[in-house]
Amino acid sequence: MASEPFFSKPVVPSEQGTSQPKIEGPEAQLSASSGVVSHMSSLAVERDVLGMGAMAGLNGEAAGPGSDAEVMLRVKAGDDGAFDYLVQKYRRAMVSFMYRTAHSSAIAEDLAQEVFLRVYRSRETYEASAKFTTWLYRIATNLAVNYTRDTRHERPENTVSLDEPDENSGQTPDVADGTPTAEEAILQRERLAAIRQRVQALPERQRLAVLMHKYQHMDYRQIAEVLKLSESATKSLLFRAYETLRVQLKEFL
């Protein structure tokens, strides 16, 4: 085990040229993730669907040069700087993924850190047989599943709407939107509570699939790999999940 502090050196993973050393905003990842979103159809929402910048699933195919799998192989070989690179690249995605599971930013950070700890612990047995992100999200979904099970009794559905109005980056969403009236703020909070509640009430795999598809912008194929399902099963899983959400959230549409 290397004794140097982690994160000490600025890291550039090999001589790739394609992947970004650091993901600061959605744009960086968008450009790095070729193709998949290049043909926004005319039907696509105008909204910034990539706003979370969590396009984590879309690059780093197999173990090619500059891929994340290749970076992970360097971690395996003892390069802690390479590990730092992966942390910087995916911590945002992991925190947001865990936030929508744990629903508290402190717990989300803990869980996200646990993901990286597991990545690091498992480095010696890492095989680049799958995309790095598939492996990463498997670890994350396992943790999310365990967390949900362990805390199920602590989170009765009707408490969900009452907590942490200012959980997002320390400021209330209300403030960010200018100065909504009190009623607007209440409605907004109700909407948000309903969204959380409905998503979190989905059957486990549907919920995980929605988190990865809607919020991490992963495609069917990759979600299927993470969940060890067929692509068509994943597709129908997501279809049913979105149907449920559409129907249950209808009053807010």
Place this chain on the structure above:
Amino acid sequence: MNCNEIRERMPDLVLGMDAATPELHQHLQTCRECAARMAEVRQTMVLLDEWAAPEPSPYFDVRLRARLREEAASAPAGWMQWFRKPALAVSLAVLMVASVTFFRGGNDGRSGNVPEVLAIAEPGSAVGDLQNLDKNHELLYSDFDVLDELQVQPEVNQNP
């Protein structure tokens, strides 16, 4: 292309992960139900966007670094963690009992004792498990098993 096929594609179409074909456009222009559904799916996605997640805090890296160090520091004593696995704890306990018995047996001077004790230590589980642990896989395996269990559940059919 029928209505169901199109509806299955709507989430991806709305999220920009699928491209609309002319055929699909045409269907939406002629099929009211699908057009209405499409609008709802789009609105649902927009609504779901309201659930924003926070950025990692400034302490994220610091905390992670600390946890990594902590773990590195406690690595020599890492074998203690094996006791968290019940099967292993039992295996190791058997091994220890066997060892004690072995030494006692040795002091006894009764030669017949030795093979018997070896047979107890033999079951191999302790050694086998230790070897497995060398591969450092166990952290993931236990969790994957949990996920695998999930997939057996017929949850797929729960939502009509």
